[in-house]
Amino acid sequence: xxxxxxxxQYQHVQEGEDFTTYCNSSTTLSNIQWYKQRPGxxxxxxxxxxxxxxxxxxxxxTFQFGEAKKNSSLHITATxxxxxxxxxxxxxxxxxxxxxxxLHILP
Amino acid sequence: ExxxxxxxxxxxxxxxxxxxxxxxxxxxxxxxxWYRQDPGLGLRQIYYSMNVEVTDKxxxxxxxxxSRKEKRNFPLxxxxxxxxxxSLYFCASSLIGTGALNQPQHFGDGTRLSIL
Numbered sequence: 001x002x003x004x005x006x007x008x009q010y011q012h013v014q015e016g017e018d019f020t021t022y023c024n025s026s027t028t029l030s031n032i033q034w035y036k037q038r039p040g041x042x043x044x045x046x047x048x049x050x051x052x053x054x055x056x057x058x059x060x061x062t063f064q065f066g067e068a069k070k071n072s073s074l075h076i077t078a079t080x081x082x083x084x085x086x087x088x089x090x091x092x093x094x095x096x097x098x099x100x101x102x103l104h105i106l107p
Numbered sequence: 108e109x110x111x112x113x114x115x116x117x118x119x120x121x122x123x124x125x126x127x128x129x130x131x132x133x134x135x136x137x138x139x140x141w142y143r144q145d146p147g148l149g150l151r152q153i154y155y156s157m158n159v160e161v162t163d164k165x166x167x168x169x170x171x172x173x174s175r176k177e178k179r180n181f182p183l184x185x186x187x188x189x190x191x192x193x194s195l196y197f198c199a200s201s202l203i204g205t206g207a208l209n210q211p212q213h214f215g216d217g218t219r220l221s222i223l
Binding site for chain 1: 142147148149150151152197199209211212213214215216217
């Protein structure tokens with residue numbers, strides 16, 4: 001069945017460094033969503049991408065949807081301690097979530 | 108306030124003792140779903156419902172039951188819980204997406220179940 005692979009599984013960065021997580025699919029996706037889950041919390045919707053090559057920004061977060069609509073990335077510029085958590089991608093109408101990337105920030 | 112409410116938040120119980128985790132949403136969403144979250148495995152869908160009286164299996168339905176008798180409620184039932192069902196459970200709801208516009212999921216705060 002359709003799967004989405006999310007890499008890396010874990011990432012430790014120094015505060016102020018950049019961070020990127022990737023979501024890859026073997027099939028073309030009609031859309032992709034990104035969620036953030038803080039430690040001890042529940043997933044919260046961040047953004048949705050629909051168009052090929054689409055780029056959206058939310059302050060220090062940049063989201064991209066690949067030209068072939070098979071992959072997506074979330075990039076955080078100059079990480080802060082508030083960015084700690086697990087970032088999930090969710091693909092298509094089958095409601096498939098990636099396994100998530102857990103971000104740790106070292107002060 | 109728009110929200111998804113799960114109860115209980117925490118439960119420790121024993122093998123074989125039937126339990127129900129309730130989920131209620133006040134956003135008039137058609138779609139509701141249950142997930143379990145385990146370390147290293149992410150969010151795995153257990154069951155989902157597209158509307159009242161319509162339920163379907165997700166990726167890991169074994170050992171679980173659900174019902175959707177009312178639009179706002181979607182309880183998760185463990186008829187005979189076993190230790191391998193110890194997990195963090197999330198209920199979520201959304202509108203039904205059309206075409207390429209999938210709808211954002213709204214999650215409850217989670218229920219941590221421990222089956223001894």
